[in-house]
Amino acid sequence: MVLSTAVALILVVLLILGGIWLYGLLPATAASVTIVPVRQQVVRSYTFTRAQSDDFGNHQVATRVLSYSTPKRSKTVQSSIAHANIPATRAKGKLVFSSVSRDIQPDEALLIHTSSGLDLVVINHGLIRSHASTTVDAMVEQAGSQGNIPAHFVDGFYAANGTSTSASFTAYISNPAPFTGGADAYNGPELTQEDVNNAQQGLMQQLQQEVKQHLQAQLHPGEDFLSLGSDVLDCSVQMQANHRAGDHSSNVTVTGQLSCKAVVYDAQALRRWVEQDLQQQVEHSLGAHFGRVGELQTSALLGLVQAPQFLLIVAGQWALQLDTAGRQAVAQSIAGLSQDEAQALILKRFHAKTRNMQLAPLWGKHLPASASAITIIGLPSLPPDS
DSSP: OHHHHHHHHHHHHHHHHHHHHHHHHSBOSOEEEEEEEBOEEEEEEEEEEEESSOBGGGTEEEEEEEEEEOOOEEEEEEOSBSOOOBOOBOOEEEEEEESOSSOBOTTSOOEEEOTTSOEEEEESOOOBOTTSOEEEEEEESSOSGGGOOOTTSSEEEEEEOOOSSSOOEEEEEEOSSOOBOOBOOBOSOBOOHHHHHHHHHHHHHHHHHHHHHHHHTTOOTTEEEOBOSSOSOEEEEEEEESOOTTOOOSEEEEEEEEEEEEEEEEHHHHHHHHHHHHHHHHHHHTOTTEEEEEEEEEEEEOOSTTOSEEEEEEEEEEEEOOSHHHHHHHHHHHTTOBHHHHHHHHHHHHOEEEEEEEEOTTSOSBOOSSGGGEEEEEOOOBOTTO
């Protein structure tokens, strides 16, 4: 009796262990797998040589150079300052002392009265030696434009009366160059550098728009411009203004002319070829069941009008296409695998994350051996690096 009981217990244990072993070994009869593809960012660069005709397979692209020069145009901008309210300024220049009867000390104030009524003040003159030639800074005491005296306005002997602290002296004084910088008080419009800049920038925008309109009209169907760096135009400009910053004027008029060149190519045809070529590259690297998601972004950079080659940079996103063929490919790849193996394979080969995996109850930890027993449920793709 005891022996039979023991044998029965052993059989029960063996049955349980065998069932567990079989459960972990045999595949489930059916499975449902929910996955979400992760988009793959694909960036490629192509170098094309400019040629007379298109041969995209050999990386040759036909290009044309367009040009246009605008007529002379003008733009006027009003001054931003209506009342400058500028005080009068003193004219400044240099005086030469020679044949001086005695040394003139640095602390002696020197004021030269002229016959015209203007007074010249010597500024920080230092030591003026006798019987020598010394050049000193001076300014006209009276502010205003009348102080802009011509060269040799002062040219002759000058006698200075003595004071209680200094003796009288004589000297020959002249101004070999004009005095400048004297200006009358002014209260009216004045131009700023910003006014001049606004006129130039406004005219430049107007000219560029005119050029682009004319060049755009020369494009053939499917053509587009090659980038020359920051713009598609290579331009030379001639521009001049009738006033400068600081002029007392109510407006400034800028006149200019723009001459530009641009390089164009059949962007539409090249884009079609690149789309096909890139799709083939993606299928080779990712797999046949990957398709592009969204638009392909392209940037064609030439750099210089005379450059023999240009660079085309292409970027796009690809993801596993969860159509009938895509689902079948996933199911066939994971048939008979364990759940962990299936998740790893889906991530590595199909760049998709497993959201849920349900196996038919009662039997098996492995997916069904037949792909037809596996149902693949797809969710919308996630952005790259999700």
